[in-house]
Amino acid sequence: MIAADLEYLYSLTNEYRSIRYDLRNMQALGAALGNPERAFRSILIAGTNGKGSVAKLLSSMMPAAGLYTSPHLVRLNERISIGGREISDDDLTEVFAAVKYAASTAKDLLYPPTYFELLTAMAFLYFRDRVRFAILEVGLGGRLDATNIVEQDVSVITSIGVDHQQFLGTTIEAIAAEKAGIIKSNEPVIIGPSADLPIIRDRAGRRLTRGAELSRYPDLKPKLLGRHQLDNIALAVKAAECLGIPKEDIVHGVNTTTWPGRLERLGRFLLDGAHNVAAATALAAFLREFHPEGIWIIFGVMADKQFEEMVAILRPHARQFIFTKPKSTRAKDPAELQRLVDGSRAGESLADAIGYARANAPEGMTILICGSLYLVGEARPMLE
Numbered sequence: 001m002i003a004a005d006l007e008y009l010y011s012l013t014n015e016y017r018s019i020r021y022d023l024r025n026m027q028a029l030g031a032a033l034g035n036p037e038r039a040f041r042s043i044l045i046a047g048t049n050g051k052g053s054v055a056k057l058l059s060s061m062m063p064a065a066g067l068y069t070s071p072h073l074v075r076l077n078e079r080i081s082i083g084g085r086e087i088s089d090d091d092l093t094e095v096f097a098a099v100k101y102a103a104s105t106a107k108d109l110l111y112p113p114t115y116f117e118l119l120t121a122m123a124f125l126y127f128r129d130r131v132r133f134a135i136l137e138v139g140l141g142g143r144l145d146a147t148n149i150v151e152q153d154v155s156v157i158t159s160i161g162v163d164h165q166q167f168l169g170t171t172i173e174a175i176a177a178e179k180a181g182i183i184k185s186n187e188p189v190i191i192g193p194s195a196d197l198p199i200i201r202d203r204a205g206r207r208l209t210r211g212a213e214l215s216r217y218p219d220l221k222p223k224l225l226g227r228h229q230l231d232n233i234a235l236a237v238k239a240a241e242c243l244g245i246p247k248e249d250i251v252h253g254v255n256t257t258t259w260p261g262r263l264e265r266l267g268r269f270l271l272d273g274a275h276n277v278a279a280a281t282a283l284a285a286f287l288r289e290f291h292p293e294g295i296w297i298i299f300g301v302m303a304d305k306q307f308e309e310m311v312a313i314l315r316p317h318a319r320q321f322i323f324t325k326p327k328s329t330r331a332k333d334p335a336e337l338q339r340l341v342d343g344s345r346a347g348e349s350l351a352d353a354i355g356y357a358r359a360n361a362p363e364g365m366t367i368l369i370c371g372s373l374y375l376v377g378e379a380r381p382m383l384e
Helices: 003-012 024-032 051-061 091-106 115-128 172-182 198-207 228-242 245-256 278-288 309-318 334-338 350-360 373-383
Strands: 039-046 064-070 081-082 131-139 154-157 189-191 208-210 264-266 269-271 295-299 318-323 369-370
Touching: 003 091, 003 115, 003 189, 024 091, 024 115, 039 051, 039 318, 051 064, 051 131, 051 228, 051 245, 064 115, 081 115, 081 189, 091 115, 115 131, 131 228, 172 198, 189 198, 189 228, 198 208, 208 228, 228 245, 228 278, 269 334, 269 373, 278 309, 295 309, 309 318, 350 369, 350 373, 369 373
Parallel strands: 039 131, 039 154, 064 131, 154 189, 189 208, 269 369, 295 318, 295 369
Antiparallel strands: 064 081, 264 269
């Protein structure tokens, strides 16, 4: 994709700030493109945490399916793939041009399509003539998310936690209502343990089901780290069962899935995109079990997150905190984060933080980079 096109897309701002509260806009854009979302069957996955892992697991079980996830770590192309192959630059340019033109001519648009609406339409258009099935990760919320114009075969709600309160509500009940908005009228609805809430149960009715019983799959040897991934694996397996995926494909998918930036080890560095309280809690549980000796932590976070609670959760596992920030105007000032932990350090750039940790962390000490997927995305090319 050419630089000018990328610059235009990014100028529309990211999905967090550009969210609008009317699905009719995405429906109008889809209609202008000939409704590509109707050309394939799909699974739609919502949740506060875990939805990307479930989507990636299902993609490994169904390699012929399309996969749409967000956000990307390094390149926009990562978000749209088939069989583990990202969309090419040429194809990305082609679908962008088609969607941009449709947006300029579409009838009944309520406002110029947002960054995430355009990108979702690009994914749908790319999948239209290439796949019979697509695995779709909700971007934010569910009820009004751009992905929610599909009529999916299976709905998955992985977890409910407090995040993006400015868009989804300040209570678990309000957030659950937004996630439950993906549920249609006939499909099975698979939920994780923390999504077992009255509003979701009521919306799903008798179609509600939980994750698969993994004891039926003795050959599972997942590469994904962390006990919290067992819940995600159970959800993905149940979704695959609902679709009639053969058992051997399910096992192969679980055993081969990797998910960059989610408890990913690169040498002595451990990368995890934990960016809210629930994810930080899962990360702390992993550290408690596998790194009881403590680690060094490089931490950067967006200012709209519950960063004080996240730092408090991770603090018992840190021998040293180094605060930094992602390259974003929304990032929290590391100097302000430094005030939360006595003896911590603050650096303006991630490169400086990594350099200091490499030079000063004791030999053999694991160095964790966490707090934001954007931070992890910046770190991966430096470490690879």
